[in-house]
Amino acid sequence: MDFNWTAQQQAFRETIRTVLAKHLPEDWEHVAHGPASKEQTAFAKQFCAALAEEGLLVPHWPKAWGGRDADPWEAFILAEEMWMAGEPRGGQYMNVNWIGPTLMLYGTDEQKEKHILPMARGETLWCQGFSEPESGSDLASLRTRANKHGDVYKINGQKIWTSYAGDADTCFCLARTSDGKNGISIFLIPMDTPGITVRDIPSIIGEGDIHEVFFDDVEVNQRWRLGEEGQAWEIVGRALSMERVGIPRFSLASKTLKDAIRLLKQANRFSAGVVEQAAKAHAACEAARWYSYQIIDQRAKNLTTGPEASVGRFSTVICERLVSEFVVEHVPEAISGVHPMLLAHHQRGIVAGIASGAAEIQLNIIATQFLELPREPR
Template identity: 35%
Template sequence: MDFHFTPEQEQLRQEIRQFLKENLPPDFRPVRPTDQDNWEFQLQFNKKLAARKWIAPAWPPEYGGLGWSHIQQMIFAEELAYAGAPDGGRVFNVGMIGPTLIVHGTEEQKREHLPRITNAEVVWCQGYSEPGAGSDLASLQTRAVRDGDDYIVNGQKIWTTGAHHADWMFMLVRTDPDAPKHRGITFLLVDMKTPGITVRPIVNMAGYHEFNEVFFEDVRVPVKNRVGEENRGWYVAMTLLDFERSNVASIAGNQRTLETLAQHLRERKPGGPYRDVLRHKLADLWIANETGRMLSYRIAWMQDHGQVPNYEASVIKVFATELGQKIMNFGVNLLGLYGQLEPDSKYALYGGAIEKGHLVAVAPTIYSGTSEIQRNIIAQRGLGLPRD
């Protein structure tokens, strides 16, 4: 493994930094990865990325990308995450459905959907989880019944991030209730404007409206919107999850928070018996984050060498997201009573970002597969332990 970036890669990093400097307002505060506020600003930012073909730069040119390597893509993701740049749905568009359509979609589906993604004209959401199907996703019950050239969909999804902004949803439905549970599932693309779809907000514990419940009542979905074969949607769904878990951005976000906390310690110079405890704790978290950086670089390096990260993606996911919680926990303690103030308090430090960060740091250890599920994957596929 080569730990150095090439001069061209370093130059690309500078170019991305310059772009971010020019296109994010000077008083810009980093946004959360799943932020749904200031939506118009988020969409406009994506339009600016699209103008440079930077929505999905790692996609092949025929699909609107620049054919970047995984290392280039990782540098890009790292810089955007460090800046806290808005996502505006890219996580679903580019991180999930786009690459899945490239692998499993028909030519017609690729022609219809990929250019709209790379031109930042569309936003997707993910309809996987249901009230009775999260970690055990294959238990999902939303039903689709064939009726001529359509499927008729009835059921409910939950925790659907951004459904209230989305134009389209990729979703899993049960098409054969009698088959073994992994075999009776189909993957559909659904226009969110179709009659019979109701989106209801769920407000999270940090007070943000990011995810939703989505109800389907006799929703007609054309058969041509099916990806892959009927009842074989599980394989399409798993391809998508592999793309979803290779996300390496959280280390850069952690670094930004650690820099804020280091600055705080430098300026306040706390004395007394806690001085060394605080310094040492910060140093430990910094070391851990640098370790995480190496783990995430390894994923990109493997991908550039034609290897498919599997349990390695679970290692970085569980490591980086749990570390994110520890960093925020240290942060609220370091700031003392100020660390509990909401962003709208005039006494809040760093715009209340540490307090909010502490609350929202729980979510990444749950979505894209909980920490327990990641550990199961590491135990089985990484360490060869038996399933039961």
């Protein structure tokens, strides 16, 4: 084992930091406040284009699609640095991590042509139409319907918790083409299609972050169905496996903890009891770090990653919790608007256990697949 970065990995990290310093504006702290605020989304478009030019938007993609086949370590280092900087890519991180790669695997030539290169240039924003009012992380109870009439599907239903929907160009949308688990299909729907209505849901996380999306007789040509009818379960599973480690939340949590400690030291408020709590949060961040790196290590070695990925994800939930609690308890002014970056971490941190692949789902996977406990009676 070697817990150090290679010289090349370190150099890559430095490159990213230099690029970030070059492209982030002076008042970035104030732009970064809400993960999906109008300001941040607008900035992300220009920033991602710049990143693409620097060769840092999709380095891990194949050359054919604008990348350079960088290994999983570099992809992850990139994700870490972006997340620590307040994710200036905004919602485009989804393109980069899984929407693009999923289209490469399952898309028709037409779909790839239309969508992948614009992603690689940082020009488009997508949103993810998975959750519905009566089905959170539970795809089986999906109710949005896509009924076929000739070459066209008419889509009716409602999505909720949709991040970026307010500004997205295209929706990666799940809808039911027939009953049962294998009756769900994927549609790539331009958000300006008639019949789509987006409503902002006011939220703690920040203005413009989450939405409801209503589909009212939305017509989509079958050319924009991704994969076969009913293939959604398989495709989404594959897409999620690309996201196995998820967002490197531990890196921002760890940075936030250190920022808070600095503030406390300046104010002479870093007393013994506070040190103890900080040390425990730090331990949780480091545990999450090594868990996450382990998954990347396995991926880099082309080993299959089993349920350990869920273990890693849950360890991140634990560390986010401890850091958030530490900041609120000891630097309470942080979320009174006095320290924008700490506020931004708070808004990102509170969703750690709730966002895609909620903590409970991870715990179920750990129980059944990792510990191999008997399954729950249903």
